[in-house]
Amino acid sequence: MDENILSISTLQHYAYCPRQFALIHIEQVWEENRFTAEGRVLHERVDSGVAEQRRGTRYERDVLLCSKQYRLTGKMDLLEIEQGDPLKYFPVEYKRGKPKVEGWDRIQVCAQALCIEEMRQTQVDTGAIWYWEVCKREPVIIDDALRKTTVEAIDGAHTLLESGKTPPPTENRKRCRACSLLDLCGPNTFRRDRSARYIDDELFTSPLQSTENDNENGHDAV
Numbered sequence: 001m002d003e004n005i006l007s008i009s010t011l012q013h014y015a016y017c018p019r020q021f022a023l024i025h026i027e028q029v030w031e032e033n034r035f036t037a038e039g040r041v042l043h044e045r046v047d048s049g050v051a052e053q054r055r056g057t058r059y060e061r062d063v064l065l066c067s068k069q070y071r072l073t074g075k076m077d078l079l080e081i082e083q084g085d086p087l088k089y090f091p092v093e094y095k096r097g098k099p100k101v102e103g104w105d106r107i108q109v110c111a112q113a114l115c116i117e118e119m120r121q122t123q124v125d126t127g128a129i130w131y132w133e134v135c136k137r138e139p140v141i142i143d144d145a146l147r148k149t150t151v152e153a154i155d156g157a158h159t160l161l162e163s164g165k166t167p168p169p170t171e172n173r174k175r176c177r178a179c180s181l182l183d184l185c186g187p188n189t190f191r192r193d194r195s196a197r198y199i200d201d202e203l204f205t206s207p208l209q210s211t212e213n214d215n216e217n218g219h220d221a222v
């Protein structure tokens with residue numbers, strides 16, 4: 001991956017857990033399991049379709065996306081273009097599982113919408129996610145709140161990638177139990193092991209920071 005460009009699909013990793021994002025995209029570890037394999041097969045099936053026109057809507061598949069503003073690139077499963085003046089664009093993402101309470105799937109659709117807006121000079125108000133397991137299409141409203149969350153995820157992922165440093169495990173242990181990288185990550189071992197924090201404190205705390213901390217603690221500056 002070009003270190004200045006993020007793939008849209010990586011945002012779901014960052015939104016799920018920044019450490020998962022770093023393990024995959026900085027340390028380049030990956031472990032395929034049943035869920036990731038099913039997801040990959042589903043996308044291969046969806047992406048192999050051709051464009052078609054039905055009534056007043058054009059369906060484009062496997063659409064390439066990019067944004068200079070957000071330094072993003074990616075592919076979209078399906079773009080629906082409703083005829084009219086102006087044309088209306090609906091990004092549609094296919095997911096293996098079922099709808100989630102958390103918003104990381106919606107972040108991916110919103111990032112696609114940001115790319116479409118930049119590439120086609122338009123406004124995208126709605127997208128959708130098709131959940132394969134329950135055969136359900138969920139609308140995604142591209143409102144200000146989702147845009148803000150998405151831009152924060154994009155900025156956070158860029159910053160983490162540029163730092164090249166893998167953060168500690170998430171405090172949300174429920175996510176660890178459902179994580180495809182659980183064995184490779186070893187979050188509980190990391191949480192028990194204080195040596196990483198010791199090395200960070202000893203080697204990476206700048207002298208200036210130490211002085212500031214000393215001052216905050218009431219010690220005299222040297």
Ligand code: SF4
Pocket residue numbers: 016017018019020021023168169170175176177179180181182185186187
């Ligand atoms: S096991 Fe937990 S801490 Fe590790 S990558 Fe997965 S969610 Fe993050």
